[in-house]
Amino acid sequence: MVSDGDVTVSVVPSRSEIDTLTRFRRDLHRQPGLAFDVGHTAAAIAERLRRAGLHVVENVGRTGVVATLTRGDSPRAIGLRADMDALPIIEANDFDHHSVQRGLFHGCGHDGHSTLLLGAALTLAKRASLNGTVYFIFQPDEENGTGADAMIDDGLFERFPMSAVFGLHNLPGLPIGHFGIQAGPFCSFEDNFEIQVRGRGGHASMPHLAVDPIVVGAEIVTALQSIVARNVPPSDHAVVSVTDFETDGARNVIASNVCITGDCRGFEARTSELIRRRMEDIVRAVAGAHGAEAEVSYTTSFVPVVNHPDATALCAAVVDGLSAATLHHPYGRVGFSEDFAKMLLHRPGAYILMGNGDDGPHHSQPLHNPHYDFNDAAIPVGVGYWCALAEAALAHPSINDWRLPSP
Secondary structure, three states, X not given: OEEOOEEOOOOOOOHHHHHHHHHHHHHHHHOOOEOOOOHHHHHHXXXXXXXXXXXXXXXXXXXXXXXXXXXXXXXOEEEEEEEOOEEOOOOOOOOOOOOOOOOOEOOOOHXXXXXXXXXXXXXXXXXXXXXXXXXXXXXXXXXXXOHHHHHHHOOHHHHOOOOEEEEEEEEOOOOOOEEEOOOXXXXXXXXXXXXXXXXXXXXXXXXXXXXXXXXXXXXXXXXXXXXXXXXXXXXXXXXXXXXEEEEOOEOOEXXXXXXXXXXXXXXXXXXXXXXXXXXXXXXXXXXHHHOOEEEEEEEEEXXXXXXXXXXXXXXXXXXXXOOOOEEEOOOOOEOOOOHHHHHHHOOOEEEEEEEOOOOOOOOOOOOOOOXXXXXXXXXXXXXXXXXXXXXXXXXXXXXXXXXXXXX
């Protein structure tokens, strides 16, 4: 329960429950699904939740699952969200639960996230002390940044009216039992760009008759490095990365076209707009100076995760109340992006990082590494956190009064 910022909770799954969840997690790992194609995962989750007596709705946002647990008479309601999709990576692990779908791999731990939230739902379903409603949200297609919008567009917050929503992600390198969080901007936006340069191809021996788009493209790549170094204020974090450079040239053929693609990160809308504007200026000026033509396509795939201050304080208090847990607050901003950010545009809430371990051949590997594996030792920690957060949030006297910040 929570009172004046103090949280006292004690929710720990039994050894047999942990063993069952471990087997479940490893089954999900063996049979991953990409993007919205998460049929095995979604069906397995829905079946377990129904068996425990929860009301389950499938196919929310195409393949999402939402389960409802209501106890007592409190009007308070919250959402807890986990992601379900895998990555298009060939797994390099050879343990018994390795992926049987070559080229598909749970290299980000979404199999673990789904298992933690399932475990919390099963545990809370047995607790008579719960007072209010918890919506357990299992989201597809986090990796491409479209799953949250799909569920929202399908009426997530109208069909399942919650006052706040919370998310969690494992973090390799952070020890088991450690959590990291901070209020305000936490995870970065991700913008993507494609620059098309059109020159005039020709014979490699007669470059004076051509307009070489490779020379133009190379100058653009160099000039793009000035955006962060000379345009973004030092107090604002930003990254501009060129990740591919493709031409239609050959050994003795000067190309006619170049395609440059890349990725930009930061934490503020003004930073995104500054990068876009300066990129367009640079591309236009460099191409014009060489007599080439060029255009920029600039899109946003992920918006920043912005944690609500009251929700962040609640999550921090919950971690402080857990046995043998260590809180890092403020943790500092992180450069990866997260689709959960879209949900935080509609409801106040917070996103927390949970340690996946700092040793071993798999658990300390970076996310998206082919040798990574979710650490099953984190299952009781994560389930305990979710259960404690649910009880604390539903007992919070002002959670229904939280408001989104003004745009």
